[in-house]
Amino acid sequence: MRIRREVEQEKNELNMTSMIDIVFLLLVFFVMTFKIVEMEGDFTVRMPLAGNGQSSTDDLNLPYKLRLHADGKGALTSIELNSMNMGTDFDKLRAEIVALVGTGEPIEGDSGPEIEIDTDYNLRYAHVIQAITAVSGYRDQGTGQVVKLIEKIKFAKPRRG
């Protein structure tokens, strides 16, 4: 007697195991290498060597002098703009710069106002960036646009010791 087997419907299934293995490997690689990047930007400072533009003694347009004092630990103790003490308040410094420079159209080229930053050697670098931020402009509260103040920034000679 002939036994007839029921025709089984063959399932045409792909073997997914190897693909899933690779996919998970890729996923692990991307998860491990993923790092949230912080947005970064630059303050551009053009400082040719002394002799070309550093000496401003015979220059009629003398740069503003910003002096930053620090204590032994590098904390900011006082800010002086043209020998005018303004505590440690960067907003006050900005207000003073606005009063000096005005908020009109920024002067393009080399004829704009210039500021020389003279800091104590051990002052925290973050305070210098705060000072540069205060003198170079501010963000308008209403429009969110950046209003530029002083674009030419230079450093005095380092005060070692």
Place this chain on the structure above:
Amino acid sequence: MKVKSKKVDLAEGDLTPMIDMTFQLIAFFMVLINFSQTESNERVVLPSSTLVKPPDKPLEFPIILHVAKDGEIILGGDKYTTETLGSGLRRELAVLKVEGKSPADANVIIRGHQDTAAGQIQEIIKVAQDEQLEQFALRAKEDRS
């Protein structure tokens, strides 16, 4: 006579949604991955500023100097002090010269740690000026608060 073949039932879950999700995740990470991480250094925590914005186009001929908290300078994976930095810069400038550019065309990007001494940054600028470099970019992270 009908012979019944007994088949072992394989408990197979439907893998389709899982694979869909996994591919979505891979696509997400692939889009966001940033290989330009070579510009950053884990020893440097940048100071923040409300005014800086990511540049529209990258600076031309960049020379990236990482300045760690202790004042150590990292240039192209090598460590320098302010005394030895000149030799490292000269090597970079030699590459620049081959491309027919002068030191004034280069942009020195200073990525200083927020707690490093400001005088250290000034000294680095001075060393770079001695090598005829003129354009400096002080890098800070964007503060959106």
